[in-house]
Amino acid sequence: xxxxxxxxLELHKLLKKGEVTSDELVRESLEKSHEVQAxxxxxxxxxxxxxxxxxxxxxxxxxxxGIKDNYSTKGILSTGSSNTLKDYVPFxxxxxxxxxxxxxxxxxxxxxxxxxxxxxxxTTCHTGVVTNPWDHTRMCAGSSSGSAAAVASGVYPxxxxxxxxxxIRKPAAYCGIVxxxxxxxxxxxxxxxAFASSLDxxxxxxxxxxxxxxxxxxxxxxxxxxxxxxxxxxxxxxxxLDKDLGRKKICTIxxxxxxxxxxxxxxxxxxxxxxxxxxxxxxxxxxxTVDEVSIDEQLLKAVPSVYVVxxxxxxxxxxxxxxxxxxxxxxxxxxxxxxxKDHRTKGxxxxxxxxxxxxxxxxxxxxxxxxxxxxxxxxxxxxxxxxEIFKDYDAVILPVGSGPAKKLEGSTDILDENTQILEExxxxxxFGGFPSITIPDGFIGGLPVGIxxxxxxxxxxxxxxxxxxLESQMNYKDQIxxxxxxx
Amino acid sequence: xxxxxxxxxxxxxCEISKTKSKVFSTAPNTYSxxxxxxxxxxxxxxxxxxxxxxxxxxxxxxxxxMITNCTQPEYIWFERKNYYYPDLPKGYQITQETKPxxxxxxxxxxxxxxxxxxxxxxxxxxxxxxxxxxxxxxxTSTIDYNRSGVPLLELVxxxxxxxxxxxxxxxxxxxxxxxxxxxxxADTKKGQVRCDVNxxxxxxxxxxxxxxxxxxxxEMKNVNSFGGVRDAINYEIExxxxxKENGTYDEMPQQTRRWDEDTFSTIYMRSKxxxxxxxxxxxxxxxxxxxxxxxxxxxxxxxPKLASERKxxxxxxxxxxxxxxxxxxxxxxxxxxFEECIRLGMDAKTAANWVTVTIVGELNKEDLSIEDxxxxxxxxxxxxxxxxEGSISSKxxxxxxxxxxxxxxxxxxxxxxxxxxxxxxxxxxxxxxTILDHNSAQxxxxxxxxxxxxxYFVGQVMKETRGKANPVMTKEIxxxxxxxx
Numbered sequence: 001x002x003x004x005x006x007x008x009l010e011l012h013k014l015l016k017k018g019e020v021t022s023d024e025l026v027r028e029s030l031e032k033s034h035e036v037q038a039x040x041x042x043x044x045x046x047x048x049x050x051x052x053x054x055x056x057x058x059x060x061x062x063x064x065x066g067i068k069d070n071y072s073t074k075g076i077l078s079t080g081s082s083n084t085l086k087d088y089v090p091f092x093x094x095x096x097x098x099x100x101x102x103x104x105x106x107x108x109x110x111x112x113x114x115x116x117x118x119x120x121x122x123t124t125c126h127t128g129v130v131t132n133p134w135d136h137t138r139m140c141a142g143s144s145s146g147s148a149a150a151v152a153s154g155v156y157p158x159x160x161x162x163x164x165x166x167x168i169r170k171p172a173a174y175c176g177i178v179x180x181x182x183x184x185x186x187x188x189x190x191x192x193x194a195f196a197s198s199l200d201x202x203x204x205x206x207x208x209x210x211x212x213x214x215x216x217x218x219x220x221x222x223x224x225x226x227x228x229x230x231x232x233x234x235x236x237x238x239x240x241l242d243k244d245l246g247r248k249k250i251c252t253i254x255x256x257x258x259x260x261x262x263x264x265x266x267x268x269x270x271x272x273x274x275x276x277x278x279x280x281x282x283x284x285x286x287x288x289t290v291d292e293v294s295i296d297e298q299l300l301k302a303v304p305s306v307y308v309v310x311x312x313x314x315x316x317x318x319x320x321x322x323x324x325x326x327x328x329x330x331x332x333x334x335x336x337x338x339x340x341k342d343h344r345t346k347g348x349x350x351x352x353x354x355x356x357x358x359x360x361x362x363x364x365x366x367x368x369x370x371x372x373x374x375x376x377x378x379x380x381x382x383x384x385x386x387x388e389i390f391k392d393y394d395a396v397i398l399p400v401g402s403g404p405a406k407k408l409e410g411s412t413d414i415l416d417e418n419t420q421i422l423e424e425x426x427x428x429x430x431f432g433g434f435p436s437i438t439i440p441d442g443f444i445g446g447l448p449v450g451i452x453x454x455x456x457x458x459x460x461x462x463x464x465x466x467x468x469x470l471e472s473q474m475n476y477k478d479q480i481x482x483x484x485x486x487x
Numbered sequence: 488x489x490x491x492x493x494x495x496x497x498x499x500x501c502e503i504s505k506t507k508s509k510v511f512s513t514a515p516n517t518y519s520x521x522x523x524x525x526x527x528x529x530x531x532x533x534x535x536x537x538x539x540x541x542x543x544x545x546x547x548x549x550x551x552x553m554i555t556n557c558t559q560p561e562y563i564w565f566e567r568k569n570y571y572y573p574d575l576p577k578g579y580q581i582t583q584e585t586k587p588x589x590x591x592x593x594x595x596x597x598x599x600x601x602x603x604x605x606x607x608x609x610x611x612x613x614x615x616x617x618x619x620x621x622x623x624x625x626x627t628s629t630i631d632y633n634r635s636g637v638p639l640l641e642l643v644x645x646x647x648x649x650x651x652x653x654x655x656x657x658x659x660x661x662x663x664x665x666x667x668x669x670x671x672x673a674d675t676k677k678g679q680v681r682c683d684v685n686x687x688x689x690x691x692x693x694x695x696x697x698x699x700x701x702x703x704x705x706e707m708k709n710v711n712s713f714g715g716v717r718d719a720i721n722y723e724i725e726x727x728x729x730x731k732e733n734g735t736y737d738e739m740p741q742q743t744r745r746w747d748e749d750t751f752s753t754i755y756m757r758s759k760x761x762x763x764x765x766x767x768x769x770x771x772x773x774x775x776x777x778x779x780x781x782x783x784x785x786x787x788x789x790x791p792k793l794a795s796e797r798k799x800x801x802x803x804x805x806x807x808x809x810x811x812x813x814x815x816x817x818x819x820x821x822x823x824x825f826e827e828c829i830r831l832g833m834d835a836k837t838a839a840n841w842v843t844v845t846i847v848g849e850l851n852k853e854d855l856s857i858e859d860x861x862x863x864x865x866x867x868x869x870x871x872x873x874x875x876e877g878s879i880s881s882k883x884x885x886x887x888x889x890x891x892x893x894x895x896x897x898x899x900x901x902x903x904x905x906x907x908x909x910x911x912x913x914x915x916x917x918x919x920x921t922i923l924d925h926n927s928a929q930x931x932x933x934x935x936x937x938x939x940x941x942x943y944f945v946g947q948v949m950k951e952t953r954g955k956a957n958p959v960m961t962k963e964i965x966x967x968x969x970x971x972x
């Protein structure tokens with residue numbers, strides 16, 4: 001009997017009844033980890049020595065889960081999927097991981113990511129490419145690639161992710177699962193390897209909204225080690241899922257999801273957008289008002305550039321601690337400059353180096369006003385526009401990406417200009433620190449696609465409530481990846 | 488020199504030593520000889536660590552901003568200064584720039600130089616973190632992260648000094664300010680104060696208020712003692728004067744030089760064109776926070792009395808001489824000792840005498856700091872009280888003082904026992920006369936040759952004084968008095 005394809009509450013019930021033990025769950029999860037490692041290359045480390053934990057009244061107690069490898073885990077290799085940290089074993093754990101440990105959760109593996117979270121393909125991990133469990137010729141997207149592949153494959157009910165642009169929410173869509181990043185600062189970032197501090201969020205990948213709520217309830221909390229964290233003790237995500245919050249007004253954005261914006265739309269894109277409209281009907285059936293609002297196209301078109309400028313700038317500074325002097329493989333050289341150069345030249349993938357060059361360029365004195373500061377200003381304008389929308393609407397609902405998972409072969413991070421905004425709008429959630437959740441909403445050619453719901457800051461309960469409502473109208477809850485066979 | 492005028496500016500870095508923990512981590516802010524013993528993960532730049540602002544460090548920085556008459560900001564922000572160096576584990580220093588404004592901007596400081604009051608304008612004062620410290624050996628270098636993240640105040644002056652001596656007087660003034668305000672021990676021996684100095688030369692006939700006339704700025708980095716600052720400036724003035732005299736001054740590029748204590752000269756490091764671009768941007772992990780009026784008022788009212796204020800009190804309220812007042816305020820710990828004496832009810836002049844002469848002398852002789860001095864104000868008071876009561880003479884008091892210091896015993900031990908003798912001639916004479924008046928029979932026997940009765944008389948005196956009579960003096964007076972009869 002397999003258990004790891006079940007949700008948290010069901011597992012909890014079975015554990016409490018004594019029908020299965022925590023040790024048995026851990027063993028099954030480890031076995032499954034090795035299978036998925038062979039098929040998807042999803043992990044940096046599998047914790048074969050992991051043992052079950054005591055089952056208490058806590059929903060998460062005794063249940064296995066996965067940790068993205070950019071979370072610092074005490075005594076466990078934590079690489080950020082980078083050669084610069086290929087042997088790094090931290091002596092302290094991230095606050096989110098410690099919080100879960102207090103709830104009795106059992107980590108069984110560390111999942112692969114695009115190096116330090118920088119990338120959206122799952123192809124830049126130092127352990128190699130992560131493949132999509134639905135179709136191994138396709139990507140999971142990234143950067144929480146390993147977490148998405150593992151949860152979708154039924155290794156465990158949930159895995160931790162991090163999200164700077166869309167790193168939880170896009171892989172979730174490509175793998176047919178749920179990905180949720182709460183409001184900025186609800187989960188402490190202490191112990192999360194920094195990529196772009198003002199955009200970085202911790203979050204989770206699950207197979208149901210319910211599980212996402214349960215896990216984040218346990219991960220969150222104000223942390224004296226993170227000045228950007230806030231007191232969310234009054235926020236009860238799981239308890240709010242079924243509560244009537246009396247708010248049923250949501251909107252889409254015309255410039256992003258209307259088919260008429262894409263005159264050269266592929267059949268796939270057409271299907272994706274039509275499916276999106278169909279999904280909206282489910283909400284209308286539940287009594288939701290779904291309006292279409294408009295945002296200045298210029299502003300939307302600026303989103304990817306703003307993201308690149310800000311994230312690269314912060315990244316080049318944040319990752320300057322990687323010198324190979326205190327930790328990581330020591331570089332060779334006669335002096336410290338050569339040693340640092342050697343460490344960084346050998347350690348980083350070319351994609352990251354490209355981003356560092358961009359980041360340095362936009363921060364240079366002579367460029368800073370034109371690029372970095374302007375990007376900050378445009379970020380503010382975009383966020384202000386969203387906040388204006390949130391005065392009238394409880395959430396913005398949009399399709400994720402331009403269709404299902406992309407082929408690995410020939411994939412680049414260079415984007416098709418026509419559908420760029422479809423691919424990149426999730427970054428707005430990071431600009432504003434908005435709570436944002438992706439859930440599966442159908443299939444195209446046998447491959448899953450997703451839909452995203454983004455609410456206003458601190459409105460996590462409402463955002464999840466809407467997602468939960470929508471999920472209940474569809475049949476994709478708790479779905480496990482079934483490999484699509486090509487003719 | 489009359490043809491020319493030197494323009495000198497200082498950047499004074501002083502560690503805040505009076506907080507419990509570092510400026511952005513919870514590691515203790517203490518000086519330790521054991522390398523890497525006062526360190527938290529952030530201080531070594533481990534992945535995933537985040538800075539958390541130490542509010543007490545900000546409070547002390549704002550206090551320094553007030554004392555230097557700067558304007559305080561509405562919000563506190565921090566910025567990153569990005570560069571690679573082995574003593575900088577994160578690859579950037581968290582500091583403050585002038586936009587947005589740091590803890591203080593555009594102030595001034597009045598200080599005394601050769602008996603005259605001088606004013607230097609302050610461009611800004613900001614709070615930042617110190618770097619780790621490096622030790623270089625023949626083939627290797629070591630890094631000690633104890634200093635990494637220690638709060639550091641950087642005070643930037645306008646180029647208002649004209650000589651090394653003037654700059655040094657200012658630094659000594661600021662050291663006193665930091666000590667008296669309880670911000671820092673400002674101990675140069677522990678490397679708590681480090682200076683960058685800039686020097687240029689202008690023609691004295693030109694208008695000094697116009698920066699265009701100031702000449703070419705030469706900066707000297709990391710001068711670690713006040714004497715070093717003075718010497719570096721004076722050396723640099725001479726060097727630049729020579730260039731002026733031989734006509735090559737205008738060819739000199741704006742540059743950074745290093746003060747070399749061994750050769751007593753400045754050495755070229757790099758020109759301005761090679762200066763690093765630090766790519767400053769606002770630290771995203773520290774949300775800006777509001778400096779409320781209430782908080783500023785609280786800080787303002789908690790500024791301790793500084794040296795100059797104490798000096799005024801000493802002169803005007805306690806009627807001390809300016810010389811004594813200066814000796815008392817030179818070191819805060821000594822001034823604190825003196826004030827404790829006053830608080831215990833000692834007479835100000837008496838206390839000042841003891842402190843400025845006897846105690847300072849003893850400290851110098853024993854090479855002690857007053858914090859380590861055995862004889863606390865309370866102990867000193869036992870001695871001065873005994874003098875006041877007339878139970879000891881001032882000569883005895885000195886003896887008791889040294890004995891108490893040497894044997895580390897409370898002075899009262901010496902006052903009530905062996906040293907508390909009656910050695911006053913008139914007191915003893917009165918007692919002896921009375922005794923002799925009542926013993927005429929014994930005097931007669933004594934006169935008739937029963938000389939061992941002398942001890943009887945001594946015994947009577949001792950009995951009368953309960954053994955406190957000075958035996959030598961008693962015998963002398965007895966001899967004289969008996970001879971008279």
